Amino acid sequence: MxxxxxxxxxxxxxxxxxxAMLLKKQITCNREYLDTLRVTKKCDVYGFGVELVEVLxxxxxxxxxxxxxxxxxxxxxxxxxxxxxxxxDDVVLSQGSNxxxxxxxxxxxxxxxxxxxxxPAMREVTLELRWIQHLIWSKQNNETSSA
Numbered sequence: 001m002x003x004x005x006x007x008x009x010x011x012x013x014x015x016x017x018x019x020a021m022l023l024k025k026q027i028t029c030n031r032e033y034l035d036t037l038r039v040t041k042k043c044d045v046y047g048f049g050v051e052l053v054e055v056l057x058x059x060x061x062x063x064x065x066x067x068x069x070x071x072x073x074x075x076x077x078x079x080x081x082x083x084x085x086x087x088x089d090d091v092v093l094s095q096g097s098n099x100x101x102x103x104x105x106x107x108x109x110x111x112x113x114x115x116x117x118x119x120p121a122m123r124e125v126t127l128e129l130r131w132i133q134h135l136i137w138s139k140q141n142n143e144t145s146s147a
Contacts, residue, residue: 042116045125049111056104058089072112079109097139103132 050061053075061071069077078084084105085098092101107128113119120128 041121042119045111045119045122046113046116048122048125049108049119052104052108052111056089056092056101056108057087058091059087075105076109076112079105096136100132100136100139103135107132 050072053071054061057071057075059071063071074087075084078087085093085101088101088105096104107125110120111125
């Protein structure tokens with residue numbers, strides 16, 4: 001009987017993990033793809049944007065906020081209401097300046113636009129990430145040289 005219970009629990013855990021993975025894929029997969037089932041160059045941009053939102057907030061994309069809104073929609077709403085720093089993870093807030101965090105949040109917002117043609121190309125995302133990195137390094141060098 002104990003063996004059967006352990007087997008059941010293992011199968012249940014496997015099922016839960018797979019459902020969670022499928023839900024995450026559905027949420028990180030851009031909505032345009034889910035509607036049209038057509039893969040475009042902008043599909044990866046949406047997925048990257050969702051991952052960036054996940055890193056910035058410290059929340060998993062399948063978590064629900066206010067019992068009915070997912071992480072991406074919560075992020076967009078927070079940006080629209082100019083209160084994004086309220087949902088940014090404390091670790092991120094402690095390690096980055098508001099200017100740096102704002103740059104990342106603006107990039108994430110551009111990446112998670114609902115329509116693919118409103119999103120930047122991945123090359124643009126890469127260039128913007130390099131620009132943000134340059135800003136951070138410049139500030140660090142200025143702080144080091146002035147100390």
